[in-house]
Amino acid sequence: MSQRDYFEKDYYAVLGVTKDASQADISKAYRKLARDLHPDSRPNDAEAESRFKEVSEAYSVLSNAEKRKEYDQVRDMVGAGAFGGGGPGFGGFGGGAQNINIEDLFGGLFGAGTQGGGSFTSSRRAASTARRGRDVETDLRLSFNDAMAGVTTTLRVAGRAACTVCGGSGAQPGTVPVTCPTCGGAGVTSSNQGLFSFSEPCTTCGGSGRKITDPCTNCRGSGVETRTRDVRTRIPAGVRNGARIRLKGKGEAGAFGGPPGDLFVNVHVEPHELFGQRGDNLTLRMPVTFGEAALGTKLTIPTLSEPVTLKVPAGTESGKTFRVKGKGAPRSGGGRGDLLVTVDVAVPRKLTKTQRKLLEDFAATDDPSALRAHLDRVAANGQEG
Numbered sequence: 001m002s003q004r005d006y007f008e009k010d011y012y013a014v015l016g017v018t019k020d021a022s023q024a025d026i027s028k029a030y031r032k033l034a035r036d037l038h039p040d041s042r043p044n045d046a047e048a049e050s051r052f053k054e055v056s057e058a059y060s061v062l063s064n065a066e067k068r069k070e071y072d073q074v075r076d077m078v079g080a081g082a083f084g085g086g087g088p089g090f091g092g093f094g095g096g097a098q099n100i101n102i103e104d105l106f107g108g109l110f111g112a113g114t115q116g117g118g119s120f121t122s123s124r125r126a127a128s129t130a131r132r133g134r135d136v137e138t139d140l141r142l143s144f145n146d147a148m149a150g151v152t153t154t155l156r157v158a159g160r161a162a163c164t165v166c167g168g169s170g171a172q173p174g175t176v177p178v179t180c181p182t183c184g185g186a187g188v189t190s191s192n193q194g195l196f197s198f199s200e201p202c203t204t205c206g207g208s209g210r211k212i213t214d215p216c217t218n219c220r221g222s223g224v225e226t227r228t229r230d231v232r233t234r235i236p237a238g239v240r241n242g243a244r245i246r247l248k249g250k251g252e253a254g255a256f257g258g259p260p261g262d263l264f265v266n267v268h269v270e271p272h273e274l275f276g277q278r279g280d281n282l283t284l285r286m287p288v289t290f291g292e293a294a295l296g297t298k299l300t301i302p303t304l305s306e307p308v309t310l311k312v313p314a315g316t317e318s319g320k321t322f323r324v325k326g327k328g329a330p331r332s333g334g335g336r337g338d339l340l341v342t343v344d345v346a347v348p349r350k351l352t353k354t355q356r357k358l359l360e361d362f363a364a365t366d367d368p369s370a371l372r373a374h375l376d377r378v379a380a381n382g383q384e385g
């Protein structure tokens, strides 16, 4: 809390009460808000936590008759424009504040209070406060076939893990943590001594609500140690290259009872020697001879499971793609994509004598002018123009 808080913060608004609210009303409003916003009922809710602090701060001032009077006086001055332009700067403080002893207000209360009282900033938190474990990243390399079929694998993860001696409890084996006697298990203590000592993490238990009477000697009560551990996990069938899988709670162990982080697995899938992948579909290039393409044929196509027969009709052009239903990659929602087979018509590089003779006879019967008629037409037009 800075020294400007009296100027900038409307504690009445924070508690949702009017300026003439009775002490009973203020206490009632505070109790309700504190209950709603308490970190125990709203774990990991940063907004609620910061509201909780605001509310505690407001209550610590308004619940104390003397502080409330000082606060009201400061607020009255702000309202009266005594600070020039209404800004909270202290430069213009000089003449307007006859009724208040500035030294008391800022030197005494704020100075001493800040030193003596507890603040709720994290720096004041005891070292044993419950902490969430960090998220961890790891890489996983899979063969194409394992990625398609799915695989159960073991990931080696380094970092904080549950202590092997106490199993993560932080208590020496044979002993059990007890409910913290200071905070009764709430993890937070409230006190009214000094202006800033209203609500802070319990220093006895560090906010965990439990007290370990006999800390584990291996982890000094934290429940975690740094080591390499194995995480067994199932990678679903059809996982893609570049996929990022989140394994909730499989990251680093939380210390002092905090929740674990997550483990992110970056998947690298080795390319297949035959199959490519396009979304849920697999792709395959299938060389065929000119004769097969021209006359039509039945091809045996490899798939991820048993080979299938593909009928290529007569007169198939090079580059034409055929779809083999349901022989692609597994879909995350069930079922599979298709296998897309593209035929490549191969032109023979070397001909036997017999082949050459046959092809020459064939070429003699073939009329290339029909094939290129549209080109000839365009060329003729060009000459005319």
Ligand SMILES: [Zn+2]
Pocket (backbone or CB within 6 Å): 163, 164, 165, 166, 167, 168, 169, 170, 171, 216, 217, 218, 219, 220, 221, 222, 223, 224
């Ligand atoms: Zn331990």
Ligand SMILES: [Zn+2]
Pocket (backbone or CB within 6 Å): 180, 181, 182, 183, 184, 185, 186, 187, 188, 202, 203, 204, 205, 206, 207, 208, 209, 210
């Ligand atoms: Zn405690």
